[in-house]
Amino acid sequence: MAESPASATVTVRLFGRLADQFGRELNLPVTDDCCVGEVRRGVGMPEGKVRACIGDNMVTDAHPVRAGDEVEFFPPVSGG
Amino acid sequence: MRLPSRLSEGAFDPATELAALTDAAPGAGAIVSFVGLARAEGALGPVEQLFLEHHPRLTQHSLDQIAQAARDRFAVEVISVVHRCGAVAPGKPIVFAGAAARHRRAAFEAADYLMDRLKTEAMFWKREDGPGGSLWIEPTDADRADRQRWE
Numbered sequence: 001m002a003e004s005p006a007s008a009t010v011t012v013r014l015f016g017r018l019a020d021q022f023g024r025e026l027n028l029p030v031t032d033d034c035c036v037g038e039v040r041r042g043v044g045m046p047e048g049k050v051r052a053c054i055g056d057n058m059v060t061d062a063h064p065v066r067a068g069d070e071v072e073f074f075p076p077v078s079g080g
Numbered sequence: 081m082r083l084p085s086r087l088s089e090g091a092f093d094p095a096t097e098l099a100a101l102t103d104a105a106p107g108a109g110a111i112v113s114f115v116g117l118a119r120a121e122g123a124l125g126p127v128e129q130l131f132l133e134h135h136p137r138l139t140q141h142s143l144d145q146i147a148q149a150a151r152d153r154f155a156v157e158v159i160s161v162v163h164r165c166g167a168v169a170p171g172k173p174i175v176f177a178g179a180a181a182r183h184r185r186a187a188f189e190a191a192d193y194l195m196d197r198l199k200t201e202a203m204f205w206k207r208e209d210g211p212g213g214s215l216w217i218e219p220t221d222a223d224r225a226d227r228q229r230w231e
Contacts (some may be wrong), residue, residue: 015133015205016133016216017205053138056137074135074205075205075216075218076219077142077200077201077202077205077219078202078206078217078218078223079142079175079199079202079206080116080174080175080195080198080202
């Protein structure tokens, strides 16, 4: 049975203050030609100092996103 | 001898780490180390704990990268980085950063470099928790200026 667009989702994982604000893990519906920027806006995160990561690699907002992808968003890090 | 960078889910003892660093560098003429401790006061008042959130894979990778960059850049024999994750009580160690070298200048600079990079690039998200509330900590302008010194 072919997947309908309504069942196509990505898993979004958030860290730090973003998780407090939007949740630790979300499922977001996506279309065929989705990109990271649209996922960011779909969560409701403003543009700013938040980096995106897919498969342990940092990606830009233009990076394509497909159903089944896991997209992580990181607020500014602070160690030490 | 090479010491792997370590992400520590529980408490570590800086004296033990310093001894391990010294033992790993029998040819060194200089050992320099830094210990960062959790503060008891934050912007919202008394701090009951500092919580360090980490990434399941990228946090260790960031420690490894920063330590390797120090090995590549400075004439050091051994680099040691140990960094807590999870809850740290006030006054307890968060991070140990150390360098062993034949001469002191390289050891001092490598330890300084390690801390400036760890403060701004190690993949943690730090939260101060206390009776006044919780506050996520980000690098300060001073942290960023310190990091820029090495560019």
